[in-house]
Amino acid sequence: MQNIKHLLVIRLSAMGDVAMTVPVIKTLTDQNPELKLTIVSKSFLKPLFDDLDQVTFFAVDVKTKHKGLQGIYKLYKELRPLKFDGVADLHNVLRSKILRFFFRLEGIEVCFINKGRSEKKALTARKNKKFKRLISTHQRYCEVFKRLGIPIDLKTPSFKEKKEITENLKDLIQYQPNEKMIGIAPFAAHESKKYPLKLMEEVVNKLSKQHKILLFGGGQQEIHLLNTLEEKNQNVFSVAGKIKLKDELIIISQLSAMVSMDSGNGHFSALFGVPTITLWGATHPYAGFAPFGQEMNGLTADREQYPLLPTSIYGNKTIPGYEKAMETISPKTVINKVLSTIA
Numbered sequence: 001m002q003n004i005k006h007l008l009v010i011r012l013s014a015m016g017d018v019a020m021t022v023p024v025i026k027t028l029t030d031q032n033p034e035l036k037l038t039i040v041s042k043s044f045l046k047p048l049f050d051d052l053d054q055v056t057f058f059a060v061d062v063k064t065k066h067k068g069l070q071g072i073y074k075l076y077k078e079l080r081p082l083k084f085d086g087v088a089d090l091h092n093v094l095r096s097k098i099l100r101f102f103f104r105l106e107g108i109e110v111c112f113i114n115k116g117r118s119e120k121k122a123l124t125a126r127k128n129k130k131f132k133r134l135i136s137t138h139q140r141y142c143e144v145f146k147r148l149g150i151p152i153d154l155k156t157p158s159f160k161e162k163k164e165i166t167e168n169l170k171d172l173i174q175y176q177p178n179e180k181m182i183g184i185a186p187f188a189a190h191e192s193k194k195y196p197l198k199l200m201e202e203v204v205n206k207l208s209k210q211h212k213i214l215l216f217g218g219g220q221q222e223i224h225l226l227n228t229l230e231e232k233n234q235n236v237f238s239v240a241g242k243i244k245l246k247d248e249l250i251i252i253s254q255l256s257a258m259v260s261m262d263s264g265n266g267h268f269s270a271l272f273g274v275p276t277i278t279l280w281g282a283t284h285p286y287a288g289f290a291p292f293g294q295e296m297n298g299l300t301a302d303r304e305q306y307p308l309l310p311t312s313i314y315g316n317k318t319i320p321g322y323e324k325a326m327e328t329i330s331p332k333t334v335i336n337k338v339l340s341t342i343a
Helices: 015-031 043-049 068-082 094-105 117-123 137-147 167-173 197-207 220-232 245-253 264-270 331-342
Strands: 006-010 036-042 055-060 086-089 109-112 181-185 212-215 236-238 257-261 276-280 298-300
Touching: 006 068, 006 094, 015 036, 015 043, 015 137, 015 264, 036 043, 036 068, 043 055, 043 245, 055 068, 068 094, 086 094, 086 137, 094 109, 109 137, 167 245, 181 197, 181 245, 181 264, 197 212, 197 220, 197 331, 212 220, 220 236, 245 264, 257 264, 257 331, 264 276, 276 331, 298 331
Parallel strands: 006 036, 006 086, 036 055, 086 109, 181 212, 181 257, 212 236, 257 276, 276 298
Antiparallel strands: none
């Protein structure tokens, strides 16, 4: 280690991307017990970093207090008294580039993530597509720390400890000791990453006959749809809109398995080593965004029928005629995968 005792880590983006940093940071601090980290991210994501003893969370508000160039400079002035020995930029966008520039002016060593944009562009290209597995985002994070001289080995990873379910949460999900609970998070930020709800209803209906199903989601429309799904089936409980992220993580830590899209909930369950089955439509685990340690649990749309898959890295780009690609993942396939995983 190059005399780095206190490291600033920047990751300001979406929930799933920030969640992907957690197992890496947990492993990093466990393997480097003298290292202290300050994580800069959005305030509502603080629960992701709870219980990490060597980590301090610094909330940033990019919409008001820390908006624009003046806001970023203000953030720098707020962070500067904490005295960092190095800066790890795990985001590498304009906002984080400006922030790290201020620290570089002080002579503080700075390293940033290589996102592999050209490789990802080739993976999603319509012509001359290079369909091959890219290194994971988790490994890209590791490379930043290694360039700073901080050793980390993901071959011996650390997971967050499972959390005890509180009495109020037990009442919410009618918890029974030693029962198997399956989490299902059927939504994502983009339509091309969502498994058709009608097909997911088949999955829920079948699995709920044998096991308790817990539904996760957010936003008024999603909450309404999940509540409707709960009403249609016994042994199904929606927690969407009823509890905060901190309590969701407690419940997720106790799951026997999670079924998720290419979205944040899959990364949440992976933090605790929960078997996480992900469903992929326009996106693909080859891009490096599979939940930590769960690369073999991805179910992907049929590339023989839809050869241009993946068509997008983040799911925000669609190709005409590919709207039903996810329907090639049958409910039976999902059900069998879940049952074999928790057997």
